[in-house]
Amino acid sequence: MSDIVVIGGGIVGVSIAHELAKRGENVTLFEKRYIGSGSTFRCATGIRQQFGDEANIQVMKRSVELWKKYSEEYEFPFDQTGYLFLLYSEEEVEDFKKNIALQNKFGVPTRLITPEEAKEIAPLINIDEVIAASWNPTDGKADPFFAVTAFARKAKEYGAKIYEYTEVKDILVEKGEIKGVKTNRGFFKADIVVNAANAWAPLINIMAGIPIDIPIRPYKHQSIITQPIERGSIKPMVISFRHHDAYITQTHHGGVIGGIGLEYGPTYDLTPTYEYLKEVTKTLPQIVPALKNLRILRMWAGYYAKTPDSNPAIGRIEEIDQLYIAAGFSGHGFMMSPAVGEMIAELIIKGRTHLPIWWYDPYRFERGELREKAIQMG
Amino acid sequence: MRPLDIYEKDPSKQVTIYFEGTPLIAYEGEKISVALLANGIRWISISSEGRKRGAFAFGPALVKINGIKNKDARKTKVKDGMRIERQTYLEYQESVEVDKSKPPEKYVIDVAIVGGGIAGIGATLELQDYLTVALIEEKGYLGGDMRRKSVPVKKFDNKEAKEVVKDLVTKLNKNVKVFKGTTLLGIYRDGNLFLLSAAKGERLVEIYAKKVILATGAVDNFMLFENNEMPGVFRRDFALELINVWGVKPGNKVAVVGRKPEDIVPELERVGIEYIIVKNPKRVEGEESVERIIDIEGNVYEVDAVIMSDGRRPDMNPITLVGGKIIFKNGAYVPVKNDKNEIIEGVYVAGSVASLKSHYANYLEGRLVARYILNELGVGVSIQELKEEFEKINKEIEEPLPQIDLSKLNLEETYICGCDVTLKSVVDVVNGGITNLQIVKRLTHLAMGFCQGRYCLFNGAVIVSKLSGIDMDKIDLPTARPPLKPVTMKVIGNE
Numbered sequence: 123m124s125d126i127v128v129i130g131g132g133i134v135g136v137s138i139a140h141e142l143a144k145r146g147e148n149v150t151l152f153e154k155r156y157i158g159s160g161s162t163f164r165c166a167t168g169i170r171q172q173f174g175d176e177a178n179i180q181v182m183k184r185s186v187e188l189w190k191k192y193s194e195e196y197e198f199p200f201d202q203t204g205y206l207f208l209l210y211s212e213e214e215v216e217d218f219k220k221n222i223a224l225q226n227k228f229g230v231p232t233r234l235i236t237p238e239e240a241k242e243i244a245p246l247i248n249i250d251e252v253i254a255a256s257w258n259p260t261d262g263k264a265d266p267f268f269a270v271t272a273f274a275r276k277a278k279e280y281g282a283k284i285y286e287y288t289e290v291k292d293i294l295v296e297k298g299e300i301k302g303v304k305t306n307r308g309f310f311k312a313d314i315v316v317n318a319a320n321a322w323a324p325l326i327n328i329m330a331g332i333p334i335d336i337p338i339r340p341y342k343h344q345s346i347i348t349q350p351i352e353r354g355s356i357k358p359m360v361i362s363f364r365h366h367d368a369y370i371t372q373t374h375h376g377g378v379i380g381g382i383g384l385e386y387g388p389t390y391d392l393t394p395t396y397e398y399l400k401e402v403t404k405t406l407p408q409i410v411p412a413l414k415n416l417r418i419l420r421m422w423a424g425y426y427a428k429t430p431d432s433n434p435a436i437g438r439i440e441e442i443d444q445l446y447i448a449a450g451f452s453g454h455g456f457m458m459s460p461a462v463g464e465m466i467a468e469l470i471i472k473g474r475t476h477l478p479i480w481w482y483d484p485y486r487f488e489r490g491e492l493r494e495k496a497i498q499m500g
Numbered sequence: 501m502r503p504l505d506i507y508e509k510d511p512s513k514q515v516t517i518y519f520e521g522t523p524l525i526a527y528e529g530e531k532i533s534v535a536l537l538a539n540g541i542r543w544i545s546i547s548s549e550g551r552k553r554g555a556f557a558f559g560p561a562l563v564k565i566n567g568i569k570n571k572d573a574r575k576t577k578v579k580d581g582m583r584i585e586r587q588t589y590l591e592y593q594e595s596v597e598v599d600k601s602k603p604p605e606k607y608v609i610d611v612a613i614v615g616g617g618i619a620g621i622g623a624t625l626e627l628q629d630y631l632t633v634a635l636i637e638e639k640g641y642l643g644g645d646m647r648r649k650s651v652p653v654k655k656f657d658n659k660e661a662k663e664v665v666k667d668l669v670t671k672l673n674k675n676v677k678v679f680k681g682t683t684l685l686g687i688y689r690d691g692n693l694f695l696l697s698a699a700k701g702e703r704l705v706e707i708y709a710k711k712v713i714l715a716t717g718a719v720d721n722f723m724l725f726e727n728n729e730m731p732g733v734f735r736r737d738f739a740l741e742l743i744n745v746w747g748v749k750p751g752n753k754v755a756v757v758g759r760k761p762e763d764i765v766p767e768l769e770r771v772g773i774e775y776i777i778v779k780n781p782k783r784v785e786g787e788e789s790v791e792r793i794i795d796i797e798g799n800v801y802e803v804d805a806v807i808m809s810d811g812r813r814p815d816m817n818p819i820t821l822v823g824g825k826i827i828f829k830n831g832a833y834v835p836v837k838n839d840k841n842e843i844i845e846g847v848y849v850a851g852s853v854a855s856l857k858s859h860y861a862n863y864l865e866g867r868l869v870a871r872y873i874l875n876e877l878g879v880g881v882s883i884q885e886l887k888e889e890f891e892k893i894n895k896e897i898e899e900p901l902p903q904i905d906l907s908k909l910n911l912e913e914t915y916i917c918g919c920d921v922t923l924k925s926v927v928d929v930v931n932g933g934i935t936n937l938q939i940v941k942r943l944t945h946l947a948m949g950f951c952q953g954r955y956c957l958f959n960g961a962v963i964v965s966k967l968s969g970i971d972m973d974k975i976d977l978p979t980a981r982p983p984l985k986p987v988t989m990k991v992i993g994n995e
Contacts, residue, residue, distance in 0.1 A: 156936050163942060246594065267942040271934075286936075349560075349570075349950065349986060350548060350919075352590045375945060376548070376590060393823075394982055396688045396697060403993030407596075414993070415570060415593040417986035419950065 123148045124313040126470065127303050129290050129326055131155075132162040133266060133456050134448055135318035136273045136284075137463030143280035145467055150312075151282060152305055154289035158270035161320060162456060164424025166345050166369060166379055167263040168359045169457040170205040171230040172256060174221045175494050177481030178433070179228045181461045184477060188460035189264060196276055198268040199374045204358040205261035206240055208247070208409070209254045214363065218256045225258070232258040244360055246410045263359060265374050266456055293330045299443045300330075316446045316466060321390070321425035323435075323449030330445055334488050336435045338450035340425040341387035344398045346406075348416040350376030356410065365405050367499050370413075378416060380406050383499070385426070392423040426453040431492040436462060436482035438469060446470065447484055453498045503540040506747045506771050515580035519544075526578040530746065533561055533573045536584070538748045542731035542789035544573055546588040549920040552788060554731030556738040556750070558722060559918025560950045560986075562589055569593045589919075603994070604704035607677065609634045611873060612696050612709035614684050614818065617644020618859050619851025620715035621668050622866030628675045630879045634707045635672075636679045636698055638985070641745060642669050644717055645852075646859050648740035651766050655860035655893070662744055679705060685992070686982035687712060687822050687847070694846060697982075699991050711846050711873050714819065715866060718812035718852040722955045723758055724904050724923055726783035726913040728808075732790030736764050736809040749773050751805025755793045757781045758810030759900065765809075776801055782908060796908055811899050814853045817954055817980035822847050828973035831899030832856065833958070840872040841865070848873065856897040864890040901972070902962055916963070917956035919949030926963055935968040937961055937975050947978060950986050 124147070128139045131153025142149040153159070169189055171182040186202075193200035209215050218234065225232045233256075240255040241247060274284055285307070292304040293315060302311045317326040321340040356372040367383030382402050386395070399421055407414040429435065432452040439445040446469065448462050455462075461477060468475035481493060501508055502525055513528040519541055526535035533555035536544055542554045545562050555561035561573040564585040570592045573584075609632040613620045616637030627633050641647055643665030656664040672678065682700040689695075696707040720735045722728070734742075734750045736758075742748045744767065754775040756764055761777045768775045780796040784806055793801050813832040820826065824843035825836040834855055841848045850869040851862040868890050874881045911924035925944045934940055937960055946960050947953030953960075961975045983992075 156939060158942075159938070267939075271939070271943070348989075349592075350590060351592045355592075375948075394686075396686060396695060396982075399686070399697075399982065400992055403989040405993075407989055407993065411596045412592065412594045414596050414990040415988055417950075417988050418983055418992075419948070419986055420952065420981045421983070422981050 125150070125311050126314040126316065127152065127310065127312040128316045128318055129303070130318035130320065130322070131157045131274070131284065131286065132160045132318065132320060133158065133270045133273070133459040134320065134451070134462055135316070136270055136277060137459040138316055138318055138448060138466045139282045139284070140273045140277040140280070141463035141467035142470065143277045143282035145471060147471065149282045150310060151277070151284045152288045152290050152303070153284070153286050156286045157274045157284065158267055161424045161427070162270050163267045164345070164422055165266050165456045166381060167266060167371065167373060168205070168369065169200070169264060170258070170261040170359065172205055172207065172221065172225060172232055172258055172261065173497055174224070175481070175496065176224065176228065177478040178496055179225055179230060181458060181477050183228055183230055184464070185458055185461035186260060186262070188464065189262070192273070192460060193264065196272040198265065198272040200262055200264040201374070202260055202262040204243065204257060204259040206243055206358045206360050207256040208240065208252050208360065208362045208364070209256065210251055210364040211253070215254050222256060230258060231260060232256055244356055244358055246356055246412050247360060248409060248411050261359065263371055290326065290329070293326070295331060295442055298441060300445060314444045314446070314470060316448065318448050320449045320451060320455060321427040323427065323447065327447070330442060332439050332445065333441050334439070334485060336447065336450070336484050337487055338427050338429055338435065339388035340390055341385050341428050342389055342391060342423050343381065343383075343385060343426050343453065344394055344402070344421055344423045345379060345381040346399070346402055346418050346421045347373070348378040348413065348418055351378065351416065352376070360409060361499060362409050363499070365408055366401070368405055368409055369499060370406055370410055377419065378413065382406070394421045394423050426498070428452045430487065431494070432496040432498045433493050434458070434482050435484040436465060436479055437484045439484065452496065454496070502538040504538050504749050504751070506743065506749055509747065515578060517578050517582045517584060519584045520586065528578070530578050531574060532563065532576050532578055532584060534742065534746045534748055535578045536573070537742065537750075544586060544731070546586060547920050548589045550588070551729065551920065552731055553729065554733070554789070556735060557729045557733040557918070558735070558951065558955045559729060560589060562587055564591070602703060604706045605700070606706045606708075607634060608708045609677065610709065610877065611711045611713065612636065612694065612707050613713045613715055614696070615644065615715035615717055615851065615853070616642040616678070616680070617715060617717050617851055617862070618646050618665070619862040619866035620644070620713070621665070622863040623713050623715060623850055623870040624676055625668065625671060626867045626870030627874065628673050630874060631675065631877065633676045634679060634709065635676055636682050636684055636696070636707070638681070638683045640681045642678070642680065645737065648737065648744050649767065650744055650770055653859055655858070661859065683985045683987070684818070685984055685987055699987050702991055704991055704994075710877065711848065713848045713850055713869055713873070714822070714853055715851045716815055716818045716853045718856060719815045719954050720808065720812050721758070721810040721902065722959065723781070723808045723810050723902070724909070724914050724916065724959060725781045726910050727785065729915040729918060730784060730786065730790060731788065732786060732805050733784060734805060734807045736807060739764060739807045740767060743767055743771055750807060751803065753803045754805045754807055755781070755801055755803040756807050756809055757793075758808050760809045760811045763809045764807055776803070781806070783913075796905070810902070812852065812856060813899060813958055814856065815954055816977065817952055817984060818853065819843060819849070820977070820979040821982065821984055826977065830856070830896055831901055833977060841869045856899065857894055861890065861894045864893070902959070904962065904966065916959050917946050917949060918951060919945060921946050921956070923963070926960060927967065930964055930967045935964055935970055937964055938978055940964060941978055952980055952984070953978065
């Protein structure tokens with residue numbers, strides 16, 4: 123049996139290892155810090171199917187099925203409390219009507235609702251200038267850390283080996299064939315390598331010496347969390363493109379988590395910025411006025427590993443036998459991860475997958491075939 | 501006099517407040533938490549899980565004031581006719597008050613000193629003849645731990661600690677801008693300067709400075725025993741502040757627990773509060789507030805207050821906030837500093853945040869750091885003599901690790917964090933094989949609440965170390981993020 127190595131212990135790497143181990147494969151995962159220590163637990167919990175293109179809608183529909191299944195089986199919180207996009211102009215409404223029609227075609231039950239209906243779903247929002255909203259009750263949120271630890275635990279039960287604090291330093295390739303990986307804790311034989319390092323994926327690509335350019339760059343994004351308040355105060359993920367691409371929801375623990383799209387980069391720096399703190403505290407209360415009265419407990423930063431079309435690179439690198447990549451999730455990798463795990467596992471084992479993986483073709487950048495930009499938000 | 505007043509307060513300042521509808525005597529200038537305690541009221545808030553809570557252990561002290569929810573009883577001063585009610589931590593105010601906020605106050609100065617304790621005052625006195633200084637202090641008074649004590653201090657001519665502070669404060673000159681009641685929120689680099697963001701009440705203050713001294717002090721160790729967060733349990737620093745700043749006693753019959761009873765006992769004796777030292781506390785009990793304490797041997801003591809006096813450790817949050825590194829030394833996490841007490845370029849530490857030592861050593865260290873800065877900024881001052889004096893008296897205090905006997909405690913009733921995190925939840929996660937404190941934090945919510953781990957992370961590290969055998973210096977401590985202390989969005993977001 124082949125020795126499969128997954129590089130990266132974030133939600134994507136762990137999901138891939140979990141799916142492979144579940145199918146009986148011999149898989150080892152290397153993580154340079156600890157499981158979930160990268161962008162995974164810095165992410166804002168959201169899981170949505172409201173995308174603007176066929177591939178992402180189908181993949182996210184499958185992903186939500188898996189979120190539901192695994193959260194029940196492995197007992198971690200996943201709440202289908204919906205995503206609510208607040209719309210403020212006729213142009214926005216027209217755009218969303220198109221998205222909704224496409225989502226409905228693939229069985230995602232999104233609908234356009236009135237501001238009053240939106241207010242019933244999330245009573246704390248200010249609807250003064252809202253003219254409509256896009257609402258899908260089957261979207262939701264999950265606790266990234268509980269999710270990633272649950273998947274890691276199950277992966278181990280299925281036989282996967284997970285090495286934390288083990289950094290991959292080099293990938294040994296001879297005549298186009300992978301021989302193994304060199305880490306700070308020794309050399310490991312490998313026949314197959316999966317690059318799931320997201321923000322650090324370009325470094326792994328260099329180690330493997332891949333002959334194509336996959337432009338993934340790290341950008342600093344930030345979030346804040348408030349003191350916990352009565353649970354159920356803000357059930358859905360509330361989104362407003364009008365307000366700096368703002369998102370607001372309440373975590374399972376009770377804190378209100380939120381952010382805006384103010385972006386810095388490309389950079390590997392994660393220092394929280396004052397400019398962001400001032401902007402976010404000015405902006406979010408315009409959507410939920412009661413936030414003015416809430417104390418912020420913490421702010422932090424994480425990476426969006428961005429590609430030029432905000433779609434990830436998922437697939438096989440043909441010139442190196444056998445190297446796979448699943449990286450560059452551009453701010454929505456957490457929600458996609460269960461489906462990505464399935465896609466990569468099927469691709470490795472069967473050479474094909476039932477999901478439209480071609481959309482995420484790592485070669486598209488070289489060919490100049492950028493996709494329609496995926497909705498990047500939360 | 502009110503039931504727990506130590507002396508008569510100025511009658512011209514008397515006002516009436518109402519707690520749960522009952523009229524009570526209070527005095528202008530008092531905090532709500534202090535006025536309620538003086539009237540014998542200890543239970544003032546309800547935790548997220550429905551536990552009764554006071555204002556002097558850990559966790560927030562949230563109350564409803566004149567119908568407005570989610571106000572801080574530790575920071576809000578009483579006003580005549582004020583109506584105060586209990587609330588749970590999860591209640592919040594939905595309606596938004598009419599915006600009376602003003603744009604941030606902005607200042608440009610040479611050196612910003614965070615912390616108005618003896619080290620901060622010492623540094624300020626050295627700098628003020630040559631440079632402009634901002635002295636930022638969260639409490640409404642300067643002097644820090646010394647202002648909270650009446651014991652004589654040998655090295656300061658045997659004067660009472662709080663009198664030493666009063667004398668030194670009168671020497672501050674017009675080059676010093678003192679910010680009392682001002683909470684540091686963050687420190688950011690801004691070109692060649694540092695930008696310090698702080699909240700003074702509801703007003704945002706922004707101070708630009710060339711150099712920063714963190715004289716932010718140490719925090720009291722929080723002890724682990726059953727019901728350790730119930731009303732009537734006092735941290736040593738809160739108890740001292742009540743006695744020496746507000747003239748209010750924690751209780752009429754007090755149990756002192758912890759390895760350093762000598763840090764509080766002389767103060768209790770001075771004001772005539774009856775006390776008993778209880779070694780090995782197992783549990784406190786009471787209906788609304790502490791009524792008795794039971795030790796490991798099963799002895800029962802009837803008391804109305806328990807004071808934890810278990811030593812202190814440097815507060816690492818301001819250090820990691822600015823990117824300083826920490827190491828484990830003498831039983832505590834301390835900042836890594838160069839020979840000028842610099843932790844990152846331009847940011848210095850002085851006083852008990854740097855290491856635990858005597859008040860006088862902290863004072864000298866503050867002065868010494870100020871002289872390093874003066875030389876850096878081109879004001880030539882001599883260092884040698886002061887340095888020698890400091891080195892002669894500087895004896896770092898070794899803090900023994902807490903001995904926590906998990907087998908003797910009901911872990912479900914022992915709280916490790918004020919935000920309803922039980923010792924059991926932490927022990928379960930660690931026993932489940934997770935020994936990384938970063939992960940423990942995320943799975944249990946330890947250190948993710950109002951205090952950002954200031955009072956619970958150390959105990960968390962001790963538990964991990966104890967159960968896993970990992971050395972304290974190998975434990976990966978989480979980094980503090982802004983805001984350093986909780987602040988409402990309206991304070992920052994209003995321009």
